[in-house]
Amino acid sequence: MSSGKHVVLAFDSIHDVIKAEKIIVRHGIWCDLIPTPRELSSDCGMSIECRTDDLPDLESLRENGALEWRDIHRPE
Amino acid sequence: MVHVGANPGRSGHRLSAQAARIVFDTRQGLAELFGVSDSRQIVFTSNATAGLNIALHGMLGPRDHVVTTSMEHNSVMRPLRHLARERGVRITVVAADREGRVDPAAIREALEPKTRLVAINHGSNVVGCIQPIAQIKEAIGKVPLLVDAAQTAGSYPISIERDGIDLLAFSGHKSLLGPAGTGGLYVRPELDLPPLVRGGTGSRSESDQQPDFRPDKYESGTLNTCGIAGLGAGVRFILERGVETIHNHEMNLLDVFLERLRRIEGVVLYGPSSTEARLPTVSLNVEGKSPSQVGGLLDKRHDIMVRVGLHCAPDAHRTIGTFPDGTVRFSAGALNTTDEMEQAVAAVDEIARS
Numbered sequence: 001m002s003s004g005k006h007v008v009l010a011f012d013s014i015h016d017v018i019k020a021e022k023i024i025v026r027h028g029i030w031c032d033l034i035p036t037p038r039e040l041s042s043d044c045g046m047s048i049e050c051r052t053d054d055l056p057d058l059e060s061l062r063e064n065g066a067l068e069w070r071d072i073h074r075p076e
Numbered sequence: 077m078v079h080v081g082a083n084p085g086r087s088g089h090r091l092s093a094q095a096a097r098i099v100f101d102t103r104q105g106l107a108e109l110f111g112v113s114d115s116r117q118i119v120f121t122s123n124a125t126a127g128l129n130i131a132l133h134g135m136l137g138p139r140d141h142v143v144t145t146s147m148e149h150n151s152v153m154r155p156l157r158h159l160a161r162e163r164g165v166r167i168t169v170v171a172a173d174r175e176g177r178v179d180p181a182a183i184r185e186a187l188e189p190k191t192r193l194v195a196i197n198h199g200s201n202v203v204g205c206i207q208p209i210a211q212i213k214e215a216i217g218k219v220p221l222l223v224d225a226a227q228t229a230g231s232y233p234i235s236i237e238r239d240g241i242d243l244l245a246f247s248g249h250k251s252l253l254g255p256a257g258t259g260g261l262y263v264r265p266e267l268d269l270p271p272l273v274r275g276g277t278g279s280r281s282e283s284d285q286q287p288d289f290r291p292d293k294y295e296s297g298t299l300n301t302c303g304i305a306g307l308g309a310g311v312r313f314i315l316e317r318g319v320e321t322i323h324n325h326e327m328n329l330l331d332v333f334l335e336r337l338r339r340i341e342g343v344v345l346y347g348p349s350s351t352e353a354r355l356p357t358v359s360l361n362v363e364g365k366s367p368s369q370v371g372g373l374l375d376k377r378h379d380i381m382v383r384v385g386l387h388c389a390p391d392a393h394r395t396i397g398t399f400p401d402g403t404v405r406f407s408a409g410a411l412n413t414t415d416e417m418e419q420a421v422a423a424v425d426e427i428a429r430s
């Protein structure tokens with residue numbers, strides 16, 4: 001998550017992380033579980049890294065209620 | 077599992093993630109089995125007793141009133157008696173009939189303006205009768221209902237959201253076929269229930285306040301991940317076979333068992349006489365012999381292990397008229413066979429003749 005190519009999704013609990021991971025993978029979108037970066041305070045130990053290119057797809061999953069996240073971090 | 081010795085959610089590495097996936101899958105399986113749409117409302121505990129304690133301590137404040145039944149296990153009655161001493165909680169115990177059944181109308185009549193909870197043992201661990209949970213909830217309206225499903229989870233259909241159940245505690249090591257040291261509690265999302273234990277959750281680590289989101293709110297400290305993995309395997313087995321199929325199988329075993337036992341002279345059977353709304357749990361006595369004598373002979377001579385005595389439920393034995401000696405209790409499960417039931421009958425027959 002060192003470049004603008006990736007975004008990081010943050011969640012309240014590890015339960016929410018695993019749930020989101022399953023949904024993202026099921027939709028054929030690449031993602032990776034990473035230790036929560038320092039910039040994102042107030043979170044559980046893990047976050048989900050996704051490609052910035054996939055953000056529109058992720059946003060539409062979120063809009064239709066299939067996917068939830070608490071916070072999104074977009075590195076400059 | 078051998079390779080997943082990490083703590084779910086405490087760190088960002090692969091093994092921790094794998095452990096978290098196992099916990100997640102087990103939680104999802106339980107939600108599916110119990111008819112719960114969001115599995116976050118199910119929290120893991122070390123057994124049913126721990127879940128019941130969260131519910132009872134969290135729901136009952138100073139001088140609140142609670143309604144329960146004469147069929148409860150000590151894991152409900154002892155916390156309630158403690159709360160009566162400590163918080164002035166008032167307890168009404170509704171008596172069941174001789175077969176162990178509780179009338180929903182009698183529960184409704186016991187309600188008072190300050191009734192904060194109705195606590196019901198779904199399936200009796202002494203005589204196997206099932207209480208009509210949906211009718212009881214209908215009868216009590218908005219008063220929260222706590223169901224002790226220690227005996228029914230995995231062997232009798234449970235539909236939490238459809239039946240309006242507010243709280244439900246279950247054991248992992250009985251009919252859910254999981255290992256000892258597993259269990260859980262369902263908490264209806266609208267209930268503002270404080271946790272009993274607070275501590276580290278792996279989430280909101282910068283805060284010294286307990287998180288208020290689920291499941292973390294009720295799951296402080298390291299979970300029994302190995303046990304939960306085993307419980308997950310049990311739940312998968314049940315979902316694949318179907319809880320109705322398991323229940324029907326158990327009722328077939330019970331039919332064989334009861335029908336043959338009735339023919340043996342000197343055997344006294346307790347509880348419901350039919351297989352209607354019940355579990356394959358049978359309490360009996362052999363005339364002229366104490367429960368412990370019968371239990372000892374079954375074990376030593378016949379390799380059949382049963383539990384004798386009061387089964388942690390003295391009031392249930394008062395209800396069926398077997399206090400203080402208790403009974404010999406047999407119970408069948410998903411993996412038992414008709415053959416084994418016949419062997420058990422033959423053993424009881426031999427003991428009754430001796």
Ligand SMILES: Cc1ncc(COP(=O)(O)O)c(C=O)c1O
Nearest residue numbers: 123124125149151201224226247
């Ligand atoms: C009706 C009932 N409630 C509660 C319990 C306690 O269950 P656990 O051992 O999981 O705490 C039992 C188990 O014996 C039971 O039969």
